[in-house]
Amino acid sequence: MSSIQGTLAQWRDRLRRKELSPAELVNLTADAIEADRTTNAYISFDREAALRAAAAADTASPLAGIPIAVKDNINVLGQPTRCASRLLAPYASPYDATSIRLLKAAGGIPLGRTNMDEFAMGASGENSAYGVTRNPNAPDHIPGGSSSGSAAAVASATAIAALGSDTGGSIRQPAGHCGIVGLKPTYGRVSRYGLVAFASSLDQIGPMTRTVEDAAILLQAISGHDPKDSTSADEPVPDFEAALGRDVKGLKVGIPAEYFTSGNHPGISEAVQNTVKQLESLGAELVEISLPHADAVVAAYYIIACAEASSNLSRFDGVRYGKRAEDAAGLVELFSRTREEGFGPEVKRRIILGTYVLSSGYYDAYYSRA
Structure with missing residues (x-):
């Protein structure tokens, strides 16, 4: 599985320098998926469909022909979308979700349907009709959920990057459990069209990657207004990648008093406090706030x-x-x-x-x- 170690940004650069082709990268990724006997991160994958897409991939595009794993509740044309449920076992999608259409337009190649808690309901990766997902860093521990397979795939290097969905922590929590980067975008930033709905006022599709830079690149590709989603925000998409590396001096950071309680695990409290201290040392302005509810x-x-x-x-x-x-x-x-x-x-x-x-x-x- 070490064959696809590296970040999305690094693989993008290698593809652009023509050190390898998109088809070769698809095969490396598919080989890594087949070799994984630990995580059960994928429900299925279609090497041949990905290779057909790779043959037409433009390495000058934003994603340069990079294969991206997709959570099993996001529709991909011609592929099964089961939401890790027996109920949808015979279903194959007749259309692409908007996020997948944009991913393809940016040169990304959907490869693999990742395991999840059924219909995105769960926080452990144990509620799938296709078996439990294992944490690649500690197989006897949960990977978190509901985007368990996407997190485990990125953490185990069987995916360069992945899409997940987040209703009440389903990207952020498994990303934390597996030691990767996960982002729930602002509601309306990424179209929900083609995402099988759990709770429509809360659901969002977002990136799961190895680095913040990779998350910025992937989020850029899938963001934008969509007339097919009535809750999609008609706002311009910033250049997330260009915004990386800026000085945080003068940035105001709210510190909610209610979140620093005796109920926190000591290790978590220490980690958060260390982060707060680091932000302060870099010039951020810390402001104590209250969230009474x-x-x-x-x-x-x-x-x-x-x-x-x-x-x-x-x-x-x-x-x-x-x-x-x-x-x-x-x-x-x-x-x-x-x-x-x-x-x-x-x-x-x-x-x-x-x-x-x-x-x-x-x-x-x-x-x-x-």
């Missing part, structure tokens, strides 16, 4: 996310696409058996909770308050 954030998140999941996942009923229960006696049995057989336990729990907080008599008490 911090204690309610997790509860509010679970209510809002589960409510939206209950609504969004109602479309998976066995009628239009995906798994369909056999020999069902009528529509009601078709719906209930398809969902019972297709969804895993964590997804069912969240649908039940979301349906409850949206139900008559409880909507105002829970959902409206959240």
Whole structure:
């Protein structure tokens, strides 16, 4: 797997210098995926489709023909999009998500469908119908979730970079667990069109990479306004890569008092304090602030996310696409058996909770308050 060690920026430079071709890099990456017996980071990958894309790749483009791993809830034309669920096992996407269209336009090559917590519901990488994802740095520990496979692939050098999605930490947390860079973009910066929805008011697609520079390059490629997403921000995209390396002198950094509590692990508190001290030594201005609703954030998140999941996942009923229960006696049995057989336990729990907080008599008490 050491054959694809290196950053996206380094591989981009090598491709531009023609030290190797996009097809050779695709083969190196596919070989690394096949050699990995530890992480279960990928559900599947299509070497031949990637090689066809590599044959037409322009090495002068922003991503220069670099293969990029893709979380299994982002639609890629002609490839399975299963959300790591039995329910979508037979489904293959008839279109590209906007992020994938932009990735391809920038010269990126989608290679591999990465494992995840089913329908992005989980924080451990253990809730997949395709098996547990392992942390490449400590295989007996979780890699975090729900973008577990994308994080593990980048950390294990079976991907140069990857796309993940983040609703309540699903990029940031596994990136932290696996020791890589993960960024949840500002809501509206990256189109959600083609991302299988968990909680529509929270979901975002973002980069998972080895370095901040790589994250800037990948985010640049997938950002931009999209008329197909009504929540897409019609704002110009800055040059993220050009903004790297600037002096932080004079930058104001808010330090929320509520986040420095006795409930933190001592090692985490120490790491954060060390970072704060480093920012201060570099000239940043530290400002103590208060976020008085911090204690309610997790509860509010679970209510809002589960409510939206209950609504969004109602479309998976066995009628239009995906798994369909056999020999069902009528529509009601078709719906209930398809969902019972297709969804895993964590997804069912969240649908039940979301349906409850949206139900008559409880909507105002829970959902409206959240």
